[in-house]
Amino acid sequence: MSNNDELIVDALETGVVKDYNRLIQEFGIEPLSDVIDAIPESKQHIFMKRGVMFGHTDLKQVIECINNSTSFAVMTGIKPSGQYHVGSLTTASEVVYFQQLGGRVSFCIADIESYVSSGLSFDKAAEIAIDNIADLFALGLDPNPDNTFIYSQSEEKLVQKYGHIFSSHVTLNTLKSIYGEKLRVGYYNAALIQVADILLPQIRWGSMPTVTPIGADQAPHARLTRDIARKEVFQEEFKFKLPSFTYHTMLQGIDGSEKMSKSVPMSVFSMDEDIKDIHKKINNALTGGRDTAAEQREKGANPEVCRVFDLFKFMFESDDKRLTLRMNQCKSGELLCGPCKKDLKQNIEEFQQNHLEKKSQMIELSTELIRNMKN
Ligand code: SF4
Structure with missing residues (x-):
């Protein structure tokens, strides 16, 4: 059993990954390079080519569905906590990608999890979800x-029912070894509800491959879900295909902090934020630049540690050739951090204008959808 100091990642609270290599080994994550050639290059997501999506569990069965045009599901969700921030765009982009390749999406509003981890009321969670879902439609x-x-978890009876049923097939020691020691049982309950969320597409629509794109910090949920899905009792009842997962690296805080967090405002921005505030955060970003322009021109800089480069790589540069050019010019010293940040601010501004225009057209639909869910 792990004690909390030994945990590689605390999936239920901090979400910080302490050691990616150990995480990959301990959770049996396969390198994406093992399967990527089975996807025609024209159908590969840019994250696959850029190493952002680095690993998978059992993705082959989903790739077969994509290549043979057979049914598969995509499971995803949001934990309502506030405005949709730039770090969440990674998962959204992957979900839209798998949907466009034929996946049917099951989308969970994790309001029970928000209640447990942040004490957020269900009404407040619904209000936030309206805004977040409009963002997702716009994306x-x-x-x-x-x-x-x-x-929503609080309204969907099947996830509550199966969350309870699954809990009687898992020991407390198993939960502690995966998630660490939690003082409140609610954390473990929320994890079991999430297992039900991931298996819901097969409970509702029948046995089929299901892919859930997740950040590396969520790997413990993948393990628990697959362990439960393979139990004989559930195989007999549902013939679950063991769920597949893709794993992406996480955008770290713009200001140099380990993780993007709303509690550290300079580490993150949302798509609704005033562009002037976003500019300030980019100006303050951690870069891989040198102390002086002269030194940088002479020795070059390091895009590997640069949060500005990360933002281009994850979201704000869609063209691979331009991204490689930027990386090479950074390394050679041809590009300085000032002009590079200026380019990023311009790309974000264009993205934001386009996004907010689309989002404004989606708010009504999103409001209606969430209200109907509550009736
Ligand atoms: S030139 Fe751009 S990519 Fe390179 S370190 Fe500076 S901000 Fe980062």
């Missing part, structure tokens, strides 16, 4: 209910 999630089933 390309298909609002057609045939293609995207959206529900």
Whole structure:
């Protein structure tokens, strides 16, 4: 059993990954490079080519569905806590990608988890969810209910029912070894509800491959879900295909902090934020630049540790050739941090204008959807 100091990641609270290599070994994450060639290059997500999506569990069965146009599901969700921030765009982009390749989306509003971890009321969670779902529609999630089933944990009886049923097939020691020692049982309950969320597409729609794109910090949920899905009793009842997962690295705090966190405002920005405030955060970002312009021109800089470069790589540069050019010019000293930040601010501004315009057209639909869920 792990004590909390030994945990590689605390999936239920901090979400900080202490050691990626140990995480990969301990949770049996396979390198994405093992399967990527099975996806035609024209269909590969830019995160696959850029190493942002670095690993997978059992993705082959989903790739077969993509290549043979057979049914598969995409499971995802949001934990309502506030405005949709730039770090969340990574998962959204992957979900939209798998949906466009034929996946039917099951989308969970994790309001029970928000209640447990942040004490957020269900009404407040619903209000935040309206805004977040409008962001997701603006990012390309298909609002057609045939293609995207959206529900909240507090209203969906099946996830509550199976969360309870699954809990009677897991020991407290197993939960402690995966998630560490938690003082409140609610954390473990929320984890079991999440297992039900991930298996819900197969409970509702029948046995089929399911992919859940997650940040590396969520790997413990993948393990618990697969352990439960493979139990004989559930195999007999549902014939679950063991759920597949893709894993992406996490955007770290713009200001140099380990993690993007709303409690550290300079580490993160949301798409709704005043552009002047976003500019200030980019100006303050941690870079891999040198102390002086002269030194940087002579020795070059280091994009590997630069949070400005990360933002280009994750979200704000869609063209691979331009990204490589920026990396090379940074390393050679041809590009200085001032002009590089200016480019980023311009790209974010364009993205934001386009996004907010689309989002404004989606608020009404999102409001109606969440209100109907409560009726
Ligand atoms: S030139 Fe750009 S990518 Fe390179 S260290 Fe400076 S800000 Fe980062």
